[in-house]
Amino acid sequence: xxxxxxxxxxxxxxxxxxxxxxxxxxxxxxxxxxxxxxxxxxxxxxxxxxxxxxxxxxxxxxxxxxxxxxxxxxxxxxxxxxxxxxxxxxxxxxxxxxxxxxxxxxxxxxxxxxxxxxxxxxxxxxxxxxxxxxxxxxxxxxxxxxxxxxxxxxxxxxxxxxxxxxxxxxxxxxxxxxxxxxxxxxxxxxxxxxxxxxxxxxxxxxxxxxxxxxxxxxxxxx
Amino acid sequence: xxxxxxxxxxxxxxxxxxxxxxxxxxxxxxxxxxxxxxxxxxxxxxxxxxxxxxxxxxxxxxxxxxxxxxxxxxxxxxxxxxxxxxxxxxxxxxxxxxxxxxxxxxxxxxxxxxxxxxxxxxxxxxxxxxxxxxxxxxxxxxxxxxxxxxxxxxxxxxxxxxxxxxxxxxxxxxxxxxxxxxxxxxxxxxxxxxxxxxxxxxxxxxxxxxxxxxxxxxxxxx
DNA sequence: ATTATCTATAGATCTATAGATAATGC
DNA sequence: ATTATCTATAGATCTATAGATAATGC
Numbered sequence: 001x002x003x004x005x006x007x008x009x010x011x012x013x014x015x016x017x018x019x020x021x022x023x024x025x026x027x028x029x030x031x032x033x034x035x036x037x038x039x040x041x042x043x044x045x046x047x048x049x050x051x052x053x054x055x056x057x058x059x060x061x062x063x064x065x066x067x068x069x070x071x072x073x074x075x076x077x078x079x080x081x082x083x084x085x086x087x088x089x090x091x092x093x094x095x096x097x098x099x100x101x102x103x104x105x106x107x108x109x110x111x112x113x114x115x116x117x118x119x120x121x122x123x124x125x126x127x128x129x130x131x132x133x134x135x136x137x138x139x140x141x142x143x144x145x146x147x148x149x150x151x152x153x154x155x156x157x158x159x160x161x162x163x164x165x166x167x168x169x170x171x172x173x174x175x176x177x178x179x180x181x182x183x184x185x186x187x188x189x190x191x192x193x194x195x196x197x198x199x200x201x202x203x204x205x206x207x208x209x210x211x212x213x214x215x216x217x218x219x220x221x222x
Numbered sequence: 223x224x225x226x227x228x229x230x231x232x233x234x235x236x237x238x239x240x241x242x243x244x245x246x247x248x249x250x251x252x253x254x255x256x257x258x259x260x261x262x263x264x265x266x267x268x269x270x271x272x273x274x275x276x277x278x279x280x281x282x283x284x285x286x287x288x289x290x291x292x293x294x295x296x297x298x299x300x301x302x303x304x305x306x307x308x309x310x311x312x313x314x315x316x317x318x319x320x321x322x323x324x325x326x327x328x329x330x331x332x333x334x335x336x337x338x339x340x341x342x343x344x345x346x347x348x349x350x351x352x353x354x355x356x357x358x359x360x361x362x363x364x365x366x367x368x369x370x371x372x373x374x375x376x377x378x379x380x381x382x383x384x385x386x387x388x389x390x391x392x393x394x395x396x397x398x399x400x401x402x403x404x405x406x407x408x409x410x411x412x413x414x415x416x417x418x419x420x421x422x423x424x425x426x427x428x429x430x431x432x433x434x435x436x437x438x439x440x441x442x443x444x
Numbered sequence: 445a446t447t448a449t450c451t452a453t454a455g456a457t458c459t460a461t462a463g464a465t466a467a468t469g470c
Numbered sequence: 471a472t473t474a475t476c477t478a479t480a481g482a483t484c485t486a487t488a489g490a491t492a493a494t495g496c
Contacts (some may be wrong), residue, residue: 009448009493010448010449010492010493010494011445012447012449015448015449021387030332032491033256033332036484037484038484038485039472046449047448047449047450047451048450049449049486050449050450050486050488051486052487053448054459056484056487057486058484062267070411076268082236082375088419092248106377107331107332109377109381109382110329123378123384124384131420137374138386138394138398139416141387141394142393142398144378144384144385144387144390145371145375145387145395145398145399145402146377147374147378148377148387149367149370149383150374151377151378152370152372152373152374152375152377153370155331155373155374155377156345156369156373157370160331162369164362164366165363165370167492168363168366169409172363173363173367174284174358176360176363176364176367176406177367177406178408179405180406182368182401182405183400183404183405184398187401187402192409192469198317198397216340221465231467231474232466232467232468232473232475234473234474237475258457258459259459259460260457260459269475269476270459270460271460271461271475271476271477272474272475272476274460275474275475276480277459279459280460286484374449
């Protein structure tokens with residue numbers, strides 16, 4: 001009944017931007033599948049038909065969202081700070097994040113179409129940056145494992161909200177993950193020198209006797 | 223037109239079991255949302271209406287799937303082998319896995335209803351077992367981070383299929399993650415003694431100057 | 445007059461149910 | 471006769487489109 005109950009201000013550019021903003025938030029919060037075009041239009045304060053007028057399809061809108069920000073954080077962060085910075089970003093509150101591409105990545109794991117290619121590209125670029133941090137063999141695999149850890153922390157934190165990780169401070173998480181990530185990226189194939197002090201026999205792979213974790217080539221010489 | 227084109231063998235118990243098996247597979251492969259009751263019935267070779275007759279609803283079937291196996295791997299594995307064994311299980315081919323609960327967990331992150339409670343319970347029990355491996359402070363948080371790594375590796379491997387991780391051997395993954403997980407669980411709050419040899423300045427958290435990863439207290443003495 | 449916005453609805457799913465059909469057990 | 475199985479469909483979404491309405495610019 002109010003005068004402006006419909007017919008917003010007639011600014012196509014602003015409406016497009018509002019739809020992109022709303023879609024970016026919702027895709028990050030719920031993933032592609034669980035976000036409906038009506039949710040997006042509603043949060044943008046726009047009519048649902050405009051989404052199709054301006055973007056063509058829900059999938060094209062997803063693509064526009066992923067390309068717009070352009071992996072801002074990845075490009076702005078030097079590789080040696082990328083892990084810690086991405087981690088920090090994942091642990092911030094929803095409102096104060098700038099780049100939500102990693103979140104969108106891990107919430108849209110079922111997406112198959114156009115978004116999948118962009119999602120995969122994002123993964124490739126993060127992994128490439130992380131791989132540049134190590135000269136060890138298996139650099140690419142080590143980088144994938146670091147990326148996997150980032151995504152897993154985001155998963156447990158944002159999706160499952162499991163405590164204590166869900167409410168841990170970014171500093172505590174960084175303090176505990178930092179040394180382990182360095183071990184992952186820097187440790188070469190030798191028996192570890194000064195780490196076997198605390199627990200008796202943690203995490204020995206039981207199904208891998210021929211190619212175990214500390215192979216035959218010993219620490220001294222090749 | 224064939225004689226047995228419909229009307230299967232009339233064995234309610236077998237049909238229920240077939241529905242449970244098919245649901246277990248599909249929920250693990252696609253998650254709860256992306257699996258339809260018709261998919262499940264089709265793979266089970268059963269009529270779709272029987273799913274509702276025997277389980278009541280799709281959500282109740284999900285609950286039945288999660289409770290049936292009863293976290294078999296978690297219960298059968300001593301904590302010190304849990305990480306490596308769960309990792310190994312995640313890296314096997316789809317067909318040769320026994321316990322797919324972790325996969326279902328990470329693919330059903332959007333599920334809100336009855337399945338969410340079971341999903342969360344699974345996470346709690348894995349984390350508790352992993353936390354028993356360390357006497358360090360923050361044991362529960364360290365365990366959550368280890369669980370997050372498991373889930374992240376499963377995510378990158380099974381969902382995104384990103385190479386080289388997607389095609390890496392379980393042995394290689396265990397060899398690279400083992401030392402890092404030991405660092406995560408065993409390393410106490412001091413500068414690391416013999417690891418800073420390879421890369422110049424990897425993974426320094428830029429936003430945490432007061433409580434950085436290698437704090438003021440140096441390696442020599444307390 | 446142009447075109448951004450809105451209404452109404454087609455068409456495709458998907459979960460769930462009601463009631464018909466047909467295979468087994470007494 | 472009992473009951474496992476199947477057919478048909480209701481009812482609720484969800485994406486997408488066609489065409490009406492109304493706000494701006496010349």
